[in-house]
Each structure stands twice: as C-alpha cells, then as structure tokens.
Amino acid sequence: MSNPAALLLEVADLHVSVAGKPILKGLNLRLAVGEVAAIMGPNGSGKSTLANVIAGRPDCVVTRGSLRYLGTSLTDLAPELRARLGVFLAFQYPVEIPGVSNMEFLKAALDSQRSARNEAPLSAVEFMKAARAVASALDLNAEFLKRGVNEGFSGGEKKRNEILQLLLLGPKLAILDETDSGLDIDALQTVAAGINRFRGPDNGILLVTHYQRLLDHIKPDSVHVLADGRIVKSGDSGLALWLEENGYGWITNAA
Amino acid sequence: MSESSNTIDALVRREYQAGFVTDIESETLPPGLSEAVVRYISARKGEPEWLLEWRLGAYKHWRSSPTPHWAQLHFPPIDFETISYFSAPKSQRDGPQSLNDVDPELLRTYEKLGIPLHEQEMLAGVAVDAVFDSVSIGTTFKAKLAEAGVIFCALSEAVQTHPELVRKYLGSVVPVRDNFYATLNSAVFSDGSFVYIPKGVRCPMELSTYFRINAQNTGQFERTLIIAEAGAYVSYLEGCTAPQRDENQLHAAVVELVALDDAQIKYSTVQNWYPGDANGRGGIYNFVTKRGACIGKRSKISWTQVETGSAITWKYPSVVLRGDDSVGEFHSVALTNNFQQADTGTKMIHLGRNTRSTILSKGISAGRSQNSYRGLVRIAPTAEGARNYTQCDSLLIGDRCGAHTFPYIEASHPDAIIEHEATTSKVGDDQLFLCQQRGISPEHAVSMIVNGFCKEVFRELPMEFAVEAGKLLEVSLEGAIG
Numbered sequence: 001m002s003n004p005a006a007l008l009l010e011v012a013d014l015h016v017s018v019a020g021k022p023i024l025k026g027l028n029l030r031l032a033v034g035e036v037a038a039i040m041g042p043n044g045s046g047k048s049t050l051a052n053v054i055a056g057r058p059d060c061v062v063t064r065g066s067l068r069y070l071g072t073s074l075t076d077l078a079p080e081l082r083a084r085l086g087v088f089l090a091f092q093y094p095v096e097i098p099g100v101s102n103m104e105f106l107k108a109a110l111d112s113q114r115s116a117r118n119e120a121p122l123s124a125v126e127f128m129k130a131a132r133a134v135a136s137a138l139d140l141n142a143e144f145l146k147r148g149v150n151e152g153f154s155g156g157e158k159k160r161n162e163i164l165q166l167l168l169l170g171p172k173l174a175i176l177d178e179t180d181s182g183l184d185i186d187a188l189q190t191v192a193a194g195i196n197r198f199r200g201p202d203n204g205i206l207l208v209t210h211y212q213r214l215l216d217h218i219k220p221d222s223v224h225v226l227a228d229g230r231i232v233k234s235g236d237s238g239l240a241l242w243l244e245e246n247g248y249g250w251i252t253n254a255a
Numbered sequence: 256m257s258e259s260s261n262t263i264d265a266l267v268r269r270e271y272q273a274g275f276v277t278d279i280e281s282e283t284l285p286p287g288l289s290e291a292v293v294r295y296i297s298a299r300k301g302e303p304e305w306l307l308e309w310r311l312g313a314y315k316h317w318r319s320s321p322t323p324h325w326a327q328l329h330f331p332p333i334d335f336e337t338i339s340y341f342s343a344p345k346s347q348r349d350g351p352q353s354l355n356d357v358d359p360e361l362l363r364t365y366e367k368l369g370i371p372l373h374e375q376e377m378l379a380g381v382a383v384d385a386v387f388d389s390v391s392i393g394t395t396f397k398a399k400l401a402e403a404g405v406i407f408c409a410l411s412e413a414v415q416t417h418p419e420l421v422r423k424y425l426g427s428v429v430p431v432r433d434n435f436y437a438t439l440n441s442a443v444f445s446d447g448s449f450v451y452i453p454k455g456v457r458c459p460m461e462l463s464t465y466f467r468i469n470a471q472n473t474g475q476f477e478r479t480l481i482i483a484e485a486g487a488y489v490s491y492l493e494g495c496t497a498p499q500r501d502e503n504q505l506h507a508a509v510v511e512l513v514a515l516d517d518a519q520i521k522y523s524t525v526q527n528w529y530p531g532d533a534n535g536r537g538g539i540y541n542f543v544t545k546r547g548a549c550i551g552k553r554s555k556i557s558w559t560q561v562e563t564g565s566a567i568t569w570k571y572p573s574v575v576l577r578g579d580d581s582v583g584e585f586h587s588v589a590l591t592n593n594f595q596q597a598d599t600g601t602k603m604i605h606l607g608r609n610t611r612s613t614i615l616s617k618g619i620s621a622g623r624s625q626n627s628y629r630g631l632v633r634i635a636p637t638a639e640g641a642r643n644y645t646q647c648d649s650l651l652i653g654d655r656c657g658a659h660t661f662p663y664i665e666a667s668h669p670d671a672i673i674e675h676e677a678t679t680s681k682v683g684d685d686q687l688f689l690c691q692q693r694g695i696s697p698e699h700a701v702s703m704i705v706n707g708f709c710k711e712v713f714r715e716l717p718m719e720f721a722v723e724a725g726k727l728l729e730v731s732l733e734g735a736i737g
Contacts, residue, residue: 055692058684079691089692095685099707108703109693116694148707149689165693 007071008033008173008204009054014065016046016053016229023049025229026065031173036205038215038240041226042248047208048092050226051177054206055089056082069173083109084116086172086203090162090179097149102161105149106131106168113169134167138194156187163194174198175206180214192217212244227251283342290314292340293442299341300411303418313431313441320435326598327627327659328567330503333540338505340443340476403459405489406451410478413449420451424482428511428548428575436507436542436569440476444509447477452487452518461717463492479510483518485551490521490717503531503566507542516551516578521559523716524572525724528564533622535594538566545572546602549581549610557584558601559715561724566595571629573602576610576638583612586715590705590728591624591656600630600661605638605671614645617709619728620656627659634671642672649679650708652701680708702728 009031016024023046031037041047053060054067056079067074074082097105111121122130132142138160150158159179166174176195180188195218199205207220215223215237223239224231225248232251233239284292293314297307322332400407406417414421431441452458483489506528512520522545531538541564547556558572568591574583585601603612612632620626632643649658660677682704690700706713706725713721 057688079688080694080696083692083694091689091692095683095689097686097689097704097707098680099710100703104703105690105693108695108699109690112696112699113694169693 006033007031008035008069009206010066010068011050011054012066012068014050014053014067015063016049017061017063018049018059022063023060023229024053027226027230029224029231031204031206033172033204034201035222036199036207036218036220037222037224038207038209038220038237039224039226040209040240040243042251043210045226046229047226048177051089051092051175051206051208054082054173054175055079055087080112083171084113088166088169088171088174090159090166090174090176092177092179092181094150094153094158094162096151096153098151100149101146102149103128103131103145106145106165109165110169131164131168134164137167137197138164139190140164155182156184159183159191160187160194163191163198166198167194170198172203173206174203175208177208178210179207180209180211188214189217212240215240225251284339286339287336288314288338288340288443296341296443296445300414302411302414305422306414309426309431310442313438314443316432317435317438317442320438323435326569326629327625327661328569328596328598330540330567330596333503333505335439341445399459403456404453405456405458406449407462408449410444410447410449410480413451413480417449417451420482421449421480424480424511424513426511428513428546429509429544434544437509437544440478440507440509440544444476444478447479447508448481449479450481450489450491452483452489454484455486456484457487458489461490461492463494475504475506475508477508479508480513481511481520481522482513483515483520483554485516485518487515488519490523492523492525492717494525494527503538503540504529505540505542506565508544510543510545510572512545512547512556514547514549514551514554514556514578514581517553518551519555519557520547521557522547522572524558524560524562525716525727526560526562526564526568527727529566530564530591530595531566531593533593535566535623538595539564540567541565541570542567543570545570546575547573547583548575549578549583549607551581552578552607553580553582554578555582555584557582557586557715559584559586559712560588560599561709561712561716561727562587562589562597562599563727565597568595568597568599570599571601573604573631574612575604575606576612576641577606578610579607580609581607582610584715585612585614585616585630586712587616588619588709588712588724588728589617589626589628590619591621591626593622593624595622595624597625598627598629600628602631603633603643605632605634605641605643607638609640610638611641612643614643614647615711616645616647617712618647618649618658619652619705619708620649620658621652623655625657625659627661629661629663631663631665632673633665634668634673636667638668638671640670641668643674645673645675647675647677648708649677650705651679651681652705 007030011027011029014024014027039047049060062075069087107127114121131145135144140160150161153161179191183191192214220237223235223237225233293310297310429437432438450462481491512522514520528539528541549556556574560572562568572585576583583603589597589599591597600616601614614630616628618626618628628647634641647660651658658679662675664673666673682701686704687697687700691697705728713724716724
C-alpha cells in the first residue's frame with residue numbers, strides 16, 4: 001500500500017472550523033484503494049466533522065492543510081462535484097424530504113452521476129430493476145421505494161436507506177458516519193451485510209464509529225483513534241478490541 | 256451568512272421567461288375613467304341597454320367606494336386615472352372569422368407562450384379561447400363543442416347570442432357591489448370567456464383560456480362566466496402571462512361559476528403574470544374575485560391554482576355551498592420570490608345541509624417575498640352536518656422571506672366539524688446538502704424539494720398542466736440558488 005497510485009484519500013495537516021470554532025487541528029490520514037479504515041474516538045473528537053468535510057458540507061471550513069482524493073484536491077469542489085467523482089457520505093442523521101419519493105430521488109442522483117461520467121441515464125425499467133434488487137438485499141420491500149425520502153422512516157429504515165443509496169450509486173470512497181448507531185442487532189447485521197457487499201478491491205471505506213460492535217461484522221484493515229481533532233493512535237483491527245477493553249480514558253492521560 | 260444560504264439566494268433570483276412584447280398595432284383608449292369611458296366600451300361592443308345600465312350602476316358605486324386595505328399587502332396607492340380601460344388589436348376591428356384571419360404576429364405570441372392554437376393534435380383535446388388584451392381572438396374546437404351543445408365563446412359574443420343566459424347569471428355570484436375591484440370590473444370589463452354546459456352533458460374536452468396583457472399601461476378586466484346545468488361536468492383551465500415592464504399594471508378580473516343539481520365544475524389556474532424584477536420594480540397587480548355558487552344539490556366546485564406570478568396577488572377563489580350535500584374544494588400553490596407579495600386563500604360558505612369543503616394550501620416564499628394565506632370557513636345556522644378540512648402548509652426558502660396564515664372560522668351550527676392543520680417548514684441546508692452529496696445540483700434539488708411539497712396540489716391539475724406547473728415552479732425558482 002505504499003504505491004502512491006493506489007492512494008484513495010490523503011488528508012494532510014487538516015485544520016477545520018465549524019461556526020468559527022476549530023474542530024480538526026492538524027489531522028493526517030491516508031486511505032488506500034481497497035482499504036477499510038475505522039475512525040474511532042470519544043464524543044466531540046471531530047469524527048463527524050472529518051466525515052462531513054470530505055463530503056464538502058458548507059459549514060465545515062478548511063482553514064489549513066489539504067484534502068486529496070485520487071490525487072485531486074477536494075477543498076474547492078462543490079459537494080455535488082465530489083459526489084460525482086465517487087465520494088459518498090452515509091449520514092448519521094438522514095433528513096426527510098417530504099413528497100419526494102425515494103425512487104425519484106435515487107433516480108435523480110444516479111442520473112446526475114451517470115451524466116457526469118458521460119453515461120446515458122438508465123431507463124425507468126432498468127432503474128427499477130436495479131433499485132428493487134438492492135432493496136430486497138436490505139430486506140426493504142418495493143413499497144419502500146415509493147415513500148417520501150426518509151419520510152416517517154424508523155431509525156433503522158433510515159440507515160438501511162443510506163446503505164441502499166451506497167449500493168445503488170457505487171462510489172469509490174464511502175464514508176459511513178455512525179451508521180451503526182440506533183440499530184438493533186438484526187438491523188445491524190443487515191446493514192453490515194450491505195456494507196460487506198459493497199466492499200471491494202476497487203473502493204475504500206471510512207467507517208466512523210463509536211463502538212466495536214459494527215467491527216465484529218466488518219473487519220477493518222486499519223483503525224485510527226481521533227481525539228481533539230487529531231489522530232492520536234493508529235493500528236490494525238486489534239486496536240479496536242483493545243479500545244473496547246480500555247475505553248478512551250487513556251487519551252486525556254496521554255495528552 | 257453560510258455558503259449554502261448564499262446558494263439558496265442565488266437560486267431564487269431568476270429571469271422572467273414570458274417577458275416579450277408583441278408588436279401589434281392596437282387601438283387604445285387614453286388613460287382615465289369616466290362615465291364616457293364606460294359608455295364607449297359598451298357602445299364599442301354593441302351592448303344592449305340593460306348591460307350599459309348595469310355597467311353605469313357599477314361605475315357610480317365604484318366612484319363612492321374606498322379602496323380596501325385589510326390585506327397583508329404594501330404598495331403605493333393606484334392612480335386609476337393613469338390607466339387605459341380599453342385596448343384592442345386594430346386588425347381585430349371586425350373580429351376574426353376564423354384562425355386564418357388572426358394576425359400571424361399574434362399567433363406567434365401564442366406559440367412563444369406554448370399555446371399551439373391551430374395545432375389541435377398537440378393540444379390533445381384542449382380547446383383554447385385566447386384573450387389578447389381585451390378582445391377574444393379565436394376559438395378552436397367550436398364545432399365539436401357545439402355538437403355536444405356546449406357554448407364556449409367570448410363573453411361579449413354571448414351577450415349578443417345568448418343574452419338571456421348572460422342576463423340571468425352575470426353578477427349572480429359576484430354582485431356588482433361585492434368589493435372595490437369587482438365593482439370596477441363590472442363597470443369596465445372588456446371581455447372574457449363564457450361557458451354553458453347543458454343539462455346532463457359532460458364537456459367532451461378540457462376548456463382553456465390564456466389571457467395575455469400586451470399593450471402598455473393597459474389594465475385588464477376580463478370577466479368569465481361558467482354555468483353547468485343539472486348533471487353537467489366541465490373542467491376549465493386558464494393560464495396567464497404578461498410582458499416584462501418597469502411600471503406596474505393592474506389586472507382586476509372576475510370569475511363566476513354556477514353549478515346546478517349534481518353539476519361539477521373544476522377550475523384550474525396557472526398564473527404567471529410578470530412578477531417584477533429582482534429589485535421589486537414593475538410587475539402585475541393582480542386583484543381578482545373568483546367565486547363559485549353550488550346552487551344545486553350534490554353539486555361540486557373545485558378550484559385549483561398555481562400562482563407564481565404578479566407583484567401583488569389578492570385572490571380568494573371561494574365557494575358558496577347553497578345546495579344540500581354540495582362540495583367545495585380549494586387546492587392552491589402560491590410561490591413568491593424576490594419582492595412579490597401574495598395574500599391569497601379562499602372562502603367556504605356553508606349554507607346547505609351536509610355540505611363539505613376541503614382546503615389545501617401550499618405557500619412557498621423565497622427571496623424577500625411575503626406570502627399570506629387568508630381563509631374563511633363559515634358554517635351558517637342552516638348548514639346542519641357541515642364539514643370542513645383545512646390544511647395549510649408554508650415552505651420558506653432562505654431567511655429573508657415571510658409566511659403568514661390568517662384562518663377565520665365562523666361556526667353557527669353546533670354539529671359543524673371543522674379541522675385545521677398548519678405547518679411551516681424551511682428548505683433546510685441539510686436537505687440541500689443531502690441532495691448535493693448524492694450528486695444532484697442545488698437548482699435541481701430545490702425544485703425537487705418544492706415540487707415534493709406541492710405534490711398533493713399538482714395531483715389535482717389536469718395531466719398536461721401538472722407537468723407545466725412543475726416546470727413553471729422550476730423556472731420561477733431559477734436563480735434562487737447557484
């Protein structure tokens with residue numbers, strides 16, 4: 001993984017402020033193509049900010065450092081352009097869009113991404129076929145596609161809907177922001193199965209999570225611990241198990 | 256201000272797309288209103304004595320009426336002496352005998368507006384009575400309608416050919432003294448559409464009128480009268496645009512609907528009058544009185560409106576539910592942008608027993624606009640078993656616009672069931688970011704979110720116009736982001 005051509009994401013000395021408050025303070029991170037990295041850390045350490053700034057959320061302002069994706073700087077790209085390049089964020093709290101059906105939303109998303117790659121939009125029939133196949137893999141019935149985007153969805157349905165979008169859009173970099181939170185054990189397994197289905201040698205995943213339990217189902221290649229806006233410890237999947245034992249108390253001691 | 260509210264701002268800014276002026280020689284009366292003007296209009300149309308008297312009565316009353324100020328609207332006083340009250344394309348002096356007689360320039364105007372007057376196939380069964388300034392210029396499908404016994408013509412023509420119907424129903428729903436603008440219209444109304452559906456007839460096609468204000472400094476005062484006899488059905492659509500001008504223009508129309516026993520009238524409006532520029536300069540003042548009377552038992556009148564235009568909108572399509580078991584409906588989308596102001600809603604007047612009404616209002620405010628819903632539900636002591644359901648939703652885009660709701664409920668019968676639901680929401684940065692994160696452009700995202708918000712109302716529009724309405728919203732929000 002030392003081959004620079006295989007580098008999917010390179011974050012160097014990244015400083016990010018939200019509403020004028022510094023959150024990320026010199027963060028360094030590399031993710032190779034084909035790699036699954038878990039980003040762990042206590043509440044307020046900057047995990048969600050890292051996820052959001054890569055996707056281009058407008059209120060996450062980069063004040064210093066660089067954010068490169070497949071060699072391209074993301075910092076000045078609008079969120080939709082990043083998405084069309086293959087950057088995907090599964091939201092921690094997916095919002096509702098009343099009256100816009102999931103189907104209509106998914107098709108608009110897929111069409112705009114395909115058109116950016118100079119591919120013709122899928123016909124309604126092709127699209128429905130693809131969407132139904134993904135939905136059934138996630139234990140979601142076809143009726144689910146007709147409902148408004150996240151409108152009246154349960155917490156578990158919202159998270160599964162994020163994974164549905166992940167599978168349908170097929171990005172190169174997937175950032176999953178606490179996708180395991182609020183899921184019961186069955187839903188967790190379904191979601192994990194969906195993520196494993198996506199996982200492959202041509203893409204990479206940043207798994208932002210608080211707990212080990214998602215990692216029981218998705219074994220990461222690397223684990224990074226984030227504290228106070230920096231990566232303070234990196235290791236392999238064993239690090240996550242160690243954290244499960246020891247918690248995050250050592251961080252303040254170390255600092 | 257965050258970056259995304261800047262984006263929302265820019266999306267709200269947009270260009271008016273129907274703002275071209277048609278270069279046609281027209282005959283326009285000099286500005287000002289007097290008894291002589293009223294007499295001129297009436298004489299010009301060769302009207303019978305009773306109609307002239309009717310107009311003069313209205314004029315006299317109007318002279319002594321104060322302008323109303325109760326609406327949530329702010330604009331400088333209108334100088335009614337600077338408005339011309341009659342304009343007709345010169346070549347129409349004797350009226351066109353067929354579409355071949357219509358000025359080709361005029362037809363091109365309609366083409367620009369997307370009304371293929373002579374392309375009957377393209378209209379797929381929609382007959383168009385086009386009103387250009389004050390004179391009705393051409394009607395398609397007359398033959399087919401005549402076969403069904405349906406009368407669809409200019410009101411001025413109906414005055415000549417069916418005076419008994421006009422005399423019986425004109426002003427029967429909106430009386431001459433109803434309100435300031437209706438009174439003004441009664442005095443100077445220029446033309447408009449007349450529809451009569453005989454007993455038991457289902458009108459074989461959608462009827463449609465496009466009004467267009469073209470001549471400068473000309474107020475438009477059209478008047479529409481639709482009568483559905485017992486058991487008849489008609490669906491009617493009007494669309495409106497006006498050229499882009501710096502000064503304000505007045506539009507004060509009256510629409511009257513009459514439904515007898517078991518009759519149904521569905522009236523849909525797509526209103527896109529020029530809203531003024533991004534700084535609030537120019538635009539149409541739209542003061543319209545629309546009312547339907549469910550005279551007959553089990554009759555039904557349904558208003559559907561998509562309002563995106565006008566600098567000022569003052570409009571309350573209403574239903575008087577006189578017949579027992581009659582039904583009134585109001586479905587509305589009102590979108591305001593830049594400096595537009597809208598004060599719109601409905602009145603449901605329940606007089607008969609077991610009368611029912613539904614109100615579904617969707618207001619969208621963007622830019623610095625102000626959007627008010629004003630609705631009255633009145634249950635008379637005679638309206639045993641009356642029911643109303645009102646849902647009133649507001650959507651805000653950006654943080655400098657306003658949404659207001661003024662519901663009035665007057666229930667004089669103890670059995671009345673009245674439900675009112677209201678919500679206000681905002682096109683959120685989170686919604687926008689979700690869409691963008693999936694690769695959707697902010698412009699497309701906002702139009703998708705707004706269309707989703709309006710879906711329940713669009714469902715009520717005739718199919719071909721639902722598509723048009725969706726596109727219109729998109730155009731109206733162009734520049735609201737990006």
